[in-house]
Amino acid sequence: MSSYELKMPKMGESITEGTIINWLLAEGDSFQEGDIILEVATDKVDNEVPAPAAGTLVKTMFQAKDVVPVGEVLAILEVSEDVKTSEKKDVTLSAVEASKVKKKDTKRPKPVQKVSTSTSFSTANTNTFFSPLIIKIAKEHHISFEELARIPATGHEGRLRKSDVFNYIEEGRPYKFAQAVTQDPTAYRIPQLQFDKGKGKVIEMDRMRQMIADHMVYSKHTSPHVTAYVEADLTNMVNWRNANKVAFQEKYGERLTFTPLFVEAVAKAVKDFPNINASVDGNNIIVKEDINIGMATALPSGNLIVPVVKNADTKDLKTIASTVNELANKARENKLAGDDIKGSTFTISNVGTFGSVMGTPIINQPEVAILALGIIKKRPEVITTEKGDEIAILSMMYLSLSFDHRVVDGFLGGSFVRRVADYFEQFDTNRKI
Structure with a gap:
C-alpha cells in the first residue's frame, strides 16, 4: 500500500474552485477502484470524484460545504501498489477523466428517496444547503x-x-407560489391535479418566447398587480390628427400615428407623478431621473418586444414621431439593436391595435x-351643454394601468391614469404642426 493525495479536480477551463457537497466515505472506510469518495459542485456542474484504485480513506482535509481551490489536497488515501505511476503524478483528475473511471456500487450508499405525498406547503427536504449549480439553476428559472x-x-x-430541480420544473412547479411554512391545520392546501393536456401539434417555444414566458411569470410572482381603469374622450385628438396627418408627413417626412401623441401625453403625466x-x-x-417610455411591439414572429423612446419628456412631437417610426420599422425588419430595447422606465401597450377594448x-x-x-371607438355618450344634457357621438377609449402595489398605492395609480386621460381629453385642437 502507498500514500496517495486526492486533490480537487479541475472541472472546466474557467473553474478555479469547487464546493464539497458531501463525503460518501468516512475516515477508515475502505473502497474499490471507481467508488465515489465525495461529490463536488461548481457553478456549472456537479461532479463525483472517484477512487483511482482500491484502498482506504485515511484522512479528510475539508468538511462538507467547504470551498476548495482546484489542486488543493482533499484527502489522504492508502491505495494498492498497482496504481499506475501516471495516476500518482496526475493527481488532479479532470471531469472527463473522472467520467471514464469505472464506478462500482460496493461502498456507495443508496440515495435517500424523500418524495413528499403531502399537498400542503410543507418542506419536502430538510437539508437547506444548496450547491452553487442548484442556486444558478434556481436564479435562471426565478425559483425562490x-x-x-x-x-x-x-x-x-x-x-x-440537478435532476430533482429539472423534474420539478417539468411537472409545472406545483410549489411556485409557496409561502412560509405554517403549522396551522386549516391552512390552504394546493391540490395535486393531473391535467389532461390533450393531443395535437407540438410546437417548441423559440428562445424569445421562453424568455417572455419566464419574464411574465416572474413579474406576476414578484409584483402584486392591481389594475385601475378610466375612460377618456379622444374626440379632439382624433379630429386634430385626422386633419393634420397629411400635412405633417409632407412637412417632416414622418407618418403621424396615434402612438407619438400617446407617448407625449404619458411623458407629461409621468413628470406630474414622478x-x-x-x-x-x-x-x-x-x-428614475430619465423618462424613457417603452412601447410594447409585436414582431413578425408574433413575439413581443419593447423598444424605448429615450428622454421622451424632452422631445417635441416631430422627434417623438421620428423615433417611434424608426423603432417600429426596425421591429418589423428584426433590426432592433440592444440599445433600442434598454433603459425603459415606464411602458405603454396599445392593445387597441388588435381590436381589444x-x-x-x-x-x-x-x-x-x-x-x-x-x-378608439365611436359611441353615443351623454354630454352637458348650454342647452342641457345631449347625446353626442364621441371617440372613446378605455385606459387600464397595472401597478405594483408594493410601492404604488391606489391614490397614486388612480391619479396618474386619470391625468393621462385628462391630457388626452384636453388636447389642443388649434395646435400647429
Missing part, C-alpha cells in the same frame, strides 16, 4: 429558496440534485407600472 425547500430531494442525506417612474431594489425605491397588462420588470390603451 422557499420553493427549493419544497422540491423532493433524492440526493445523499436529502441533498437536492413616483410612477420607479423601480424596487430590496427595501429601496429608485425614482381594454387589457390588464403585466408589468415590465423592474418597472412599477404599465399602461394599456384600448381601441
Whole structure:
C-alpha cells in the first residue's frame, strides 16, 4: 500500500474552485477502484470524484460545504501498489477523466428517496444547503429558496440534485407560489391535479418566447398587480390628427400615428407623478431621473418586444414621431439593436391595435407600472351643454394601468391614469404642426 493525495479536480477551463457537497466515505472506510469518495459542485456542474484504485480513506482535509481551490489536497488515501505511476503524478483528475473511471456500487450508499405525498406547503427536504449549480439553476428559472425547500430531494442525506430541480420544473412547479411554512391545520392546501393536456401539434417555444414566458411569470410572482381603469374622450385628438396627418408627413417626412401623441401625453403625466417612474431594489425605491417610455411591439414572429423612446419628456412631437417610426420599422425588419430595447422606465401597450377594448397588462420588470390603451371607438355618450344634457357621438377609449402595489398605492395609480386621460381629453385642437 502507498500514500496517495486526492486533490480537487479541475472541472472546466474557467473553474478555479469547487464546493464539497458531501463525503460518501468516512475516515477508515475502505473502497474499490471507481467508488465515489465525495461529490463536488461548481457553478456549472456537479461532479463525483472517484477512487483511482482500491484502498482506504485515511484522512479528510475539508468538511462538507467547504470551498476548495482546484489542486488543493482533499484527502489522504492508502491505495494498492498497482496504481499506475501516471495516476500518482496526475493527481488532479479532470471531469472527463473522472467520467471514464469505472464506478462500482460496493461502498456507495443508496440515495435517500424523500418524495413528499403531502399537498400542503410543507418542506419536502430538510437539508437547506444548496450547491452553487442548484442556486444558478434556481436564479435562471426565478425559483425562490422557499420553493427549493419544497422540491423532493433524492440526493445523499436529502441533498437536492440537478435532476430533482429539472423534474420539478417539468411537472409545472406545483410549489411556485409557496409561502412560509405554517403549522396551522386549516391552512390552504394546493391540490395535486393531473391535467389532461390533450393531443395535437407540438410546437417548441423559440428562445424569445421562453424568455417572455419566464419574464411574465416572474413579474406576476414578484409584483402584486392591481389594475385601475378610466375612460377618456379622444374626440379632439382624433379630429386634430385626422386633419393634420397629411400635412405633417409632407412637412417632416414622418407618418403621424396615434402612438407619438400617446407617448407625449404619458411623458407629461409621468413628470406630474414622478413616483410612477420607479423601480424596487430590496427595501429601496429608485425614482428614475430619465423618462424613457417603452412601447410594447409585436414582431413578425408574433413575439413581443419593447423598444424605448429615450428622454421622451424632452422631445417635441416631430422627434417623438421620428423615433417611434424608426423603432417600429426596425421591429418589423428584426433590426432592433440592444440599445433600442434598454433603459425603459415606464411602458405603454396599445392593445387597441388588435381590436381589444381594454387589457390588464403585466408589468415590465423592474418597472412599477404599465399602461394599456384600448381601441378608439365611436359611441353615443351623454354630454352637458348650454342647452342641457345631449347625446353626442364621441371617440372613446378605455385606459387600464397595472401597478405594483408594493410601492404604488391606489391614490397614486388612480391619479396618474386619470391625468393621462385628462391630457388626452384636453388636447389642443388649434395646435400647429
